[in-house]
Amino acid sequence: MPTPAPSSPARQALHKLGLTRDIDLALHLPLRYEDETRITPIASAREGASVQIEGTVTNSQVQLHPRRQLVVTLQDATGSCELRFFSFYPSHHKTMGVGMRLRARGEVRGGFWGRQMLHPVVKSANAELPAALTPVYPTVAQLPQAYLRRAIATALTRVQLPETLPRSLPPPPLAVYGQNAGQPAWSLRDALLFLHRPAPDVALATLEDHSHPAWQRLKAEELLAQQLSQFAARRERAQLAAPTLAPAAEQPLHEQLLAALPFELTGAQRRVVDEIARDLGQSRPMHRLLQGDVGSGKTVVAALAACICMDAGWQCALMAPTEILAEQHFAKLIGWLRPLLGARGQGIAWLAGGQKKRERAAMLQAIKDGTAALVVGTHAVIQEQVRFARLGLAVIDEQHRFGVAQRLALRQKNAHLREEPHMLMMSATPIPRTLAMSYYADLDVSTIDELPPGRTPIVTRVIADSRRDELIERIAAQVAAGRQVYWVCPLIEESEALDLSNATATHAELAEALAGTPVGLLHSRLPPAEKKAVMEEFKSGRMGVLVSTTVIEVGVDVPNASLMVIEHAERFGLSQLHQLRGRVGRGAAASACVLLYATGDSGRLGETARERLKAMQETNDGFEIARRDLEIRGPGEFLGARQSGDALLRFADLAGDTGLLDWAREVAPVMLEQYPELAAQHVERWLGSKSDYLKA
Template sequence: MTPAPASQAAPARRAPPSPARQALHKLGLVRDIDLALYLPLRYEDETRITPIGSAREGATVQVEGTVTACEVQYQPRRQLVVRLQDATGSCELRFFSFYPSHQKAMAVGTRLRARGEVRGGFWGRQMLHPAFKRAEGELPAALTPVYPTVAQLPQAYLRRAIATALTRVPLPETIPPELAPPPAAGAQAAWSLREALFFLHHPPPEAALAALEDRSHPAWHRLKAEELLAQQLSQWRARRERAGLAAPVLRPGREAPLHEQLLAALPFSLTAAQRRVSGEILRDLGQARPMHRLLQGDVGSGKTVVAALAACVCIDAGWQCALMAPTEILAEQHFAKLVEWLEPLLAARGRHVAWLAGAQKKRERASMLAAIEDGTAALVVGTHAVIQEQVRFHRLALAVIDEQHRFGVAQRLALRRKLHEGAEAGRALEPHLLMMSATPIPRTLAMSYYADLDVSTIDELPPGRTPVLTRLVSDSRREEVIQRIAAQVAAGRQVYWVCPLIEESEALDLSNATATHLELSEALPQVRVGLLHSRMPVADKRAVMEEFKAGRMGVLVSTTVIEVGVDVPNASLMVIEHAERFGLSQLHQLRGRVGRGAAASACVLMYSTGETGRLGETARERLRAMHETTDGFEIARRDLEIRGPGEFLGARQSGDALLRFADLQQDAPLLEWAREAAPQLLERHPQLAEQHIERWLGSRAEFLKA
């Protein structure tokens, strides 16, 4: 058979990337600058040799000597024991996990360097599992960096990759001198980025290790300033881009405006705070640029009615509004309220409120989709089903996202794209966006992650809300708690009992909702005890909630599906089992389900100390905060301290840490500088600003817009 000409030969296959290179990509270390900005966790001092005779017990040192013995011992367990000798003494190196190659590398007569913690032993000095290598060449001139890594990515490979990247990467200054960050405390001048990076990857032996490891060193100060500036630039750029977009101008009708009709029909008056934030939102909707506003308020502060008033203005102007909530129960609560308030007003206009959720029957769903597409559905309420591909809006002008931090970043971005699709054909309009949160945003977060948002705050609870007393109770007093429940039900009140899991888990060993339901049913034979959990069919969940709301059920045993949106004024006691397992904002949300009527209400946080007999530090901090305050803003501030911004904001859902180096609490002065410098840099040096964002954020800049 004649071979094919060279020009027609099949192209050579590219060898697949090595496991180490694949691991680098998984860590997001793709560009040279990614590697340069991947900083050590800690450092090892391999720049000096300590004479064995001078090595103090408890100290971590590097020693050098000749191997005088190397043998495998079997008592009391299999181990490799090596004796290392220098002119001042000897030290025993013990390895409980080893390979034949270790024995070869440490054969008798080999000159060896070993680094580890010195311990005292019966036979003198010892090191357990020290790092070791042949004593060849000169000692390093800088401390050895230890990087965070993963399986299949050895430290040696990672060090080489980073060192190579540092020699290649261009590091021009992107911050002009007139906007330079303030120098670190005690430093004469601010460091350049190049100086800071080279120093942090290879600090000299005399560098203050404590300042490097607690990130207070001037080199760290420069990196934190750069990172905070990148974040602020990204937010300011998003704000500017949005200001350049066109949005539908939504103003109330001149005759009998829909929002005024709603205000007249409501069985209550708005608080001063609700009126203030409604005014802020209505002013935004009347502008020709898209609103991007966060409406925050404590549990029960009345955010839904404010959203309903905004929806009225949107509908009055001839457009559609969508409201998306993270759970079906919360979405149903919104739907029920909005139907009660708006349906009589919309019916006169031939429009209605539509419901959209994943568990709908096919015929009902098809009917809703048709109404959304032809515009008769003026307001669409639902779960993430609202952003599915087959949903086509006729004229979408306003979207409201409730509990926005509960949605993943990708879902929030998908909704923004859905809004853009729904803009009027041929007019390139960007609809308005209102996000709601019952987890108030602490000031430092509002300044950083929400810098591109306008924030409205409802800082006043409606009249009639009673303060909730919070009690911390060990689960050893479970019987007392059950007796308290019996007394509450006998007085005509209702009770929630919240469990963290549905099924038994050997790992967590938590009581499950089903077992607790059975236990309470037996302990309270005269009381009707209901059960609610996320795996129940939607119709069953709805039936249970209706029974509880109607007062025909004394106790509701539930998982956290009742965390938000459930409103039963007659419920006066909330028992949260294994409270130490819940997050702080979750505990606060659950506590907010009681105290909604005139009766004195209480929340019992029942905790378990497990086999250790004591609570962990984080759990103790959370429970202490719940016991000491009912103020949602103070709870949010403490939650941020305990968890950090990534978890607080739900950023983990995107897989991207939002800030790697800066700490919002410790670095507040740098955040203030970055806030002031970012708009000036964008205005005066737009190319430098773009370069700075690309260097630090790359593709992650899009996530900050969500």
């Protein structure tokens, strides 16, 4: 079929794909390849195979029955094949007239009338056969393959690809390099030219699984660019000034808190507190990730870090992604710290979106004049009108829920002092080792790998929604025994597009089935005061069942709740399921999590959903859950808001390319030190402005 003419929409589509520079086009690699280098005799074309045939048109006509279509008969010395087009223009009839010699490429189908191809790609047989496989590129609407191929071919003739890997540094693993005295068997230019136009005799499997040496060369370069960006960010931050936070009092505030706590810290908590305290005592900004499984006790570690900060005469800010989680932190910290801070004439400020004007003004003034030593809140903490007297430590809970710009805004709250606050980021979604080595190479990581004593293991069951009535009976028995239950739904209101149960309908159903049992409803559209009242009823034990959307995903702590039901569990991500499960098992009673999945024609489980539910049933270990989540989703989705939607690794696979990642981590700091200009050129080539995402 004729190729559409290049147009302005096509150029706009290139920009939509981010293909604005010659190097962007050169690095836009094929999804797959088509073999147009050989002609298959028509009689040898197997049914179901995609082949290219060549012959003379012996018949060409427009048929009107059973539907309008152009039918062309192509014949060679061995046989004939019908080409059928249901969408065509009058000009196509002329270009495929009787007597024309044509090539057609498509899937061969058998039929009563012999071999057929539906909508094959047709070209004149006068052109020479190509010497390389034809690339098929990722594209968008308004950007035809032919136009994209020409744009990429032109860019490859213009693009500058000087070698940036110094010969004096260790080469990547031998899969990338040849045996000849350590010299590269593939330069970047050679690798790119080959991958855009591979020879027809190449093993396609090595291109598809990215194991070919040309692919290995690209992956090594990409990982090196990422590591260079991370190490450069770490080095730049080390040159910034930060307050030295060392306890000044004879009886340090954090020791007073330890003495007042009704429990002992675990060994893991003590270890990470020491790691954080050492960082806070330095004059360069701390940039540390505190990770630990659900319920491992990260909040008390953050409180002790805040005490060290406040003891040194500086303010601490704690920002959480949801108001429910922020309020819970606020309540805990008030209980622990208000008596200690009150004796020093200091207070704790609260900032959230739904505050009354007078209350908010009072909080803003206390933060500005420094009488609020600790500030707890939601995104409201980073709003422009919030001015800190001297912010020494910023703690971000569930840090992956915040975007790059939001984290940077918190760091810039000390601009008037020309000192960076120390940053402590917390996550209950543990970071797998390979991810920590790549996307978080600029961070120091502290891990709480021990749960407090007394936590009961949670039994997880995967149940079809056809057993819903049986489950409701079990809930009634739990409530009768004095226990409490969560029931989580993915939607608030009915949606015609998605056949899902919703919180409102489920609340009505359970309230009717469990007559006499208070059943609450919680979702994000409730006014803040109403949300708070519902949570208070549940926490107090007066409410037996809480029907909720995922607003209870993180931080909610009700020790008496022993059963978690997650409806349409197949719709949730793995880390989200693990977070929700962590809302139970917080007391001494045996706890369970039920993953309810849809059945019937509209609810068949896909392979990915099946893998997620299987992982949940097999392990309670957050680190193992995170590892499997990374395998299922890949790093771009796993990281979420950290990269603002940009998956910065397009070619390398963290699970399979650990050898290349180890090499990049070894080479990057040496290259930055000894070859800074080549390092900068390498990062610009691969990441451009995206390197800023890695610095936040």
